[in-house]
Amino acid sequence: MEKITLDQLKTRLRETHVYRWPLRDCSVCNVNMFYMIDREKVYFSTCDCYRLGAGSFIKSSHEYLVRILNAHTPEYRKVLWDKLINSGKPK
Numbered sequence: 523m524e525k526i527t528l529d530q531l532k533t534r535l536r537e538t539h540v541y542r543w544p545l546r547d548c549s550v551c552n553v554n555m556f557y558m559i560d561r562e563k564v565y566f567s568t569c570d571c572y573r574l575g576a577g578s579f580i581k582s583s584h585e586y587l588v589r590i591l592n593a594h595t596p597e598y599r600k601v602l603w604d605k606l607i608n609s610g611k612p613k
Contacts, residue, residue, distance in 0.1 A: 523600040525592045531584055535559060540610030557582065 534540075543557040553569035558579065564587060565579035591599055591606075 523596045523603060526588055526599070526603065528584060528588050531588055531591075534607055535584075535610070538607050538610035540606060543606050543609050557587065559584075559587075 541559050543559065545555050545557060547554050548569045548571055550571045551569050553571075554567075555569065556567050558565045558567065562584075564582040564584055566582045568578045568580060587606075591602055594602060
């Protein structure tokens, strides 16, 4: 998969109504870490390991999400992209 642009990400997020992207579980406490995406704002959830308390959020950005996606190999980028876009579909 080619590198993802900021416009491409924002367009797909609007189209698919993604608002929560489960990213991973903490390797120490096993709490699910995820991104909350709200039109122009992005927040990353934390666990107790961040010393902010479980359920706290750190402000992030769409630009940071693009950097995360583009930091991986094209094959794994496709996997992450599909997980992100599919997380907005009704279950």
